[in-house]
Amino acid sequence: EAQVTQNPRYLITVTGKKLTVTCSQNMNHEYMSWYRQDPGLGLRQIYYSMNVEVTDKGDVPEGYKVSRKEKRNFPLILESPSPNQTSLYFCASSLSAFLTYEQYFGPGTRLTVT
Amino acid sequence: AQSVTQLGSHVSVSEGALVLLRCNYSSSVPPYLFWYVQYPNQGLQLLLKYTSAATLVKGINGFEAEFKKSETSFHLTKPSAHMSDAAEYFCAVSESDSWGKFQFGAGTQVVVTP
Numbered sequence: 406e407a408q409v410t411q412n413p414r415y416l417i418t419v420t421g422k423k424l425t426v427t428c429s430q431n432m433n434h435e436y437m438s439w440y441r442q443d444p445g446l447g448l449r450q451i452y453y454s455m456n457v458e459v460t461d462k463g464d465v466p467e468g469y470k471v472s473r474k475e476k477r478n479f480p481l482i483l484e485s486p487s488p489n490q491t492s493l494y495f496c497a498s499s500l501s502a503f504l505t506y507e508q509y510f511g512p513g514t515r516l517t518v519t
Numbered sequence: 520a521q522s523v524t525q526l527g528s529h530v531s532v533s534e535g536a537l538v539l540l541r542c543n544y545s546s547s548v549p550p551y552l553f554w555y556v557q558y559p560n561q562g563l564q565l566l567l568k569y570t571s572a573a574t575l576v577k578g579i580n581g582f583e584a585e586f587k588k589s590e591t592s593f594h595l596t597k598p599s600a601h602m603s604d605a606a607e608y609f610c611a612v613s614e615s616d617s618w619g620k621f622q623f624g625a626g627t628q629v630v631v632t633p
Contacts, residue, residue, distance in 0.1 A: 409562075436619065445528070447609055448563075448623040455619050463620065495562055502619040510562030 407432045409511035411496050417517045418486055426481045426514050428496030436499040437479040438463070438508070439471065441492040448495065454479055455502055486518045521546045521612045525624035533632050538582075538597040540627050542610030545591060552593040553611040554584055557626075563609065569593060580604070605631045 409430045418424055428437065438453035440463075450463030454473040468490055470482040479498075483490060493515050497508040526541040544550055551570050555563040567578025574586045580603075584595045593610060610624040 438619070438621070440623075445625055447525075447625040448611075450621055450623075453619045453621075461619060464622065497563075502613075507565045507568070508563075508621075510564070512562050513560075 407509070409496055409498050409509050411494075411511040411514045413514060414512065415515050417519065419519055420487055421485050424483050424486060424516075426483075426494060426496075426516070428479045428481065428498075428511060429477050430498040430509070431477065432498065432500070432509065433476065434498035434500050434509075435476070436502040436506075436508075437473065438497045438499075439469070439479070439481050440495045440497065441465065441490075442495060442513075443492050451481070451494075453502070483516075486516075488518050490516065491518045492516060521550065521614050521617075521620075521622050523610050523612050523622050523624040525608075525610050525627050527627055528625065529628045529630065531630045531632060532600045534602055535599050538595075538600045538604060538629065540595040540608050540610075540629070542584075542593045542595065542624060543591055544593060544610075544612045546612060546614055548614050548616050551613045551615070552584075552586060553613075553621075554578065554582070554593075554595050555609045555611060555623075556580075557607045557609065559606070566595070566608075600629075600631050602631050602633070605629055 439451040440448040452471040454460045496511040499508045500506040553568045554566040569586045
């Protein structure tokens with residue numbers, strides 16, 4: 406089944422404890438992206454990747470890191486999480502960002518930082 | 520620079536009535552526009568997209584949207600609401616001079632009453 410998977414789905418952690426949220430797609434998509442969703446703010450793009458080894462900042466990259474070493478994986482790293490990073494996170498992938506192919510979204514990761 | 524404004528964070532419609540969700544954008548270059556739907560506890564799913572072809576775009580589940588350049592709008596409509604249309608709807612924009620970057624509106628929650 407074609408899908409975008411995220412792990413974990415739910416995570417409660419403490420301030421400052423490094424964490425990684427994994428994202429994997431099995432559709433051979435070139436483009437991947439991370440978003441956070443907050444009430445009243447919609448989705449805001451954190452980072453995106455046009456292809457392997459190519460990443461760029463979205464609108465809210467502060468406090469996050471990403472890497473794209475393989476085509477299928479695009480992990481989101483929070484090196485020192487803070488309470489303002491409590492949010493619902495979505496990973497998405499697309500065949501290509503060019504020509505605006507459809508983005509396929511993962512199921513989301515709900516992160517709580519205390 | 521691009522931005523998206525969705526008018527109305529909550530919309531209540533009666534089953535069988537017209538659904539109208541408003542989206543206005545600002546863009547310095549011709550935009551690509553999207554509507555996504557999010558059902559409870561799920562990721563986002565593409566409803567339809569405008570990519571500079573026909574200004575009236577038909578999507579899934581009976582939804583359509585019209586691109587009006589003079590009004591910088593991309594409103595989403597469905598002639599007859601169904602209970603299954605209860606969800607949150609997001610308008611999004613991307614620009615051809617910043618491939619890979621997407622901006623989403625704050626979302627509109629649709630409630631359908633019997």
